[in-house]
Amino acid sequence: MNFDVSEEMTVRLEMIREFMDREVIPLEGEMLHGDDATLAEGVAAAQAKVKQMGLWAPNHPVEYGGLGLSMVDHGLFAEAVGRSPLGMSVFGTQAPDAGNVEILHMFGTNEQHERWLRPLVAGEIRxxxxxxxxxxxxxxxxxxxxxxxxxxxxxxxxxxxxxxxxxxxxxxxxxxxxxxxxxxxxxxxxxxxxxxxxxxxxxxxxxxxxxxxxxxxxxxxxxxxxxxxxxxxxxxGPRGGGFAIAQERLGPGRIHHCMRWLGIAQRAFEMMCAYANERVIEPDGSTLADKQVIQHWAAELSAEIRSARLLTLHAAWMIDRHGAKAARDEISAIKFTVANTMLRAVDTAIQVHGALGVTDDTVLAYWYRHERAARIYDGADEVHKSSLGRRIMRRAAPVG
Missing domain, CATH: 2.40.110.10 (Butyryl-CoA Dehydrogenase, subunit A, domain 2)
Incomplete structure (x- = not known):
């Protein structure tokens, strides 16, 4: 197992992170408080710059205008752009289009590729x-x-x-x-x-x-x-193949979601740490960051996020080498693990921000509303835990 990042991908990730901070995160104010038309103009302008940079649609097929990244590289990309709710759309990899591109590419006819896949990858349609x-x-x-x-x-x-x-x-x-x-x-x-x-x-x-x-x-x-x-x-695809195609779509799709959730968790964590260091709470100038309970939260969240990242990269590595079916256990494990890590990070960041955290003056409340569904869509936590636990018990059962 080797998660080393290539020099080319390292450069891409640096470009993406810098672009997110400079061009995408500033658009969040328009998303939370502004006009939909103005936001759409801002997103379209950012998308045009992404295309000029040669970073459009990283996970999509090369022959249709994407970069064709491996699952591991796409996971790293998704974490970088997941730091903002607008990131995936700006780079042309938003759900559900990303999953639809995958199954159209795998199962579509040549006619379907030309009519639907090509303009979808190009961002001309949704x-x-x-x-x-x-x-x-x-x-x-x-x-x-x-x-x-x-x-x-x-x-x-x-x-x-x-x-x-x-x-x-x-x-x-x-x-x-x-x-x-x-x-x-x-x-x-x-x-x-x-x-x-x-x-x-x-x-x-x-x-x-x-x-x-x-x-x-x-x-x-x-x-x-x-x-x-x-x-x-x-x-x-074939008649009667809907269930099989859905599984092909949902397996890699869970990697996309999990790495995006890690981007959310990491940014919420960084916001929490920054605010804790800024917020003075005592006449002597001590801040929230000086309190042991905040330090414990920071230590625990840091460890959880790093653990969830490694678990997700391992699942992506398994898919790249052995396919989604062979990585069923890893996919189930990351789905409920990373969703809960992300939600804990957002909730803890809100708690540290106090009253500010529940307002729409930061992106935290947006995530609290919109990402609670992470424990439900693409298979509820309980379903993944049951299916994973059942497979584990079967493998451990005595022969005969």
Whole structure:
């Protein structure tokens, strides 16, 4: 196992960190308090500079305009840009587009590559992933109710989805729907590309999360599919392959999330330490940083973040060398470990900031609202712990 960073990647990371501090983090004020149109202009300007620097879409295929980074290198990149809620969008690797690029590249036809993949990597369009349903367990995609029936060369899609993130303004959705209800449970569903201008595609609302309903790329939409008709050729991958494709998408996607969460944790930690050193709390000039309890929090968080980083890099290393299936244990472990580390870092930073921490004068409250879902999406903590624990117990069981 070797996590040495190449000279080329070291230079890229230095450029990214400097760019984040100079160009991206200053946009957060506009995100928290400003005008959406002004923010969009700022993000677009930053994206143009990223493209000029040759750092656009680092994890996407080279032949379609990306840098084709390994999973380990992409993990390091994701941590660097994860320091800001705007980082992934500015560099063209935001969810759900990043995951959709991966499965379109792996399973799409040449026609699908040209129509959807190429403009998606270029940032000319956005997409959404439409799997989760309000009436079924999101952690078990074998329970889907949405259906797609093949009629005279067209798929007819009917059903209700929600948390189709970024559906607001997306050009297309990749919809997971039951195409073979009588097949074995893991072969019932397929993935189908549905342009959002298709008659019968209805964006009902952007779901309000913790008191805030986002718009555009920051939205979590409820969508109704009512007799949506798309060509048979819009099937992504083999018929009945939806579950397998979802696993291919979600495994690497969890690496992306975990490294982004580490970026959040690290910045929250740095904000906590900086504020603790600035905040005078005694007439003699002593600060929060002089208090033993704050020192203990700093020591514990530093150790947790470093441990979570190494665990995540090891999972990325496993995927690079042996594939996502062989790294199932490592992926499950980082999903619940890193999510909780990140949330502890944000919560502790808020506590140290006191009243300031719960305001929108810093980015901490934004993360507290928006990242609590980290313990739920892409598999709830409890699901990952159960599946990992079950595999561990089976391996430890006596033969026979």
């Amino acid at each position: 997409s959404c992933f439409s799997m989760t349903e309000p009436n079924t367990a999101g952690s078990n995609p074998t329970l889907l109710e949405t259906t797609a029936v093949l009629e005279r060369g067209e798929w007819v899609v009917n059903g209700q989805k929600w948390f189709s993130s970024s559906a607001d303004g997306a050009a297309f959705a990749i919809v997971m729907a039951v195409t073979d209800p009588d097949a074995p449970v893991h072969r019932r569903a397929s993935m189908i590309i549905v342009p959002t201008d298709t008659p019968g595609f209805g964006l009902v609302r952007n779901v309000s999360v913790m008191g805030h309903a986002g718009e555009g790329w920051a939205s979590h939409a409820e969508v109704i599919y009512q007799g949506c008709r798309v060509p048979e050729g819009n099937l992504l």
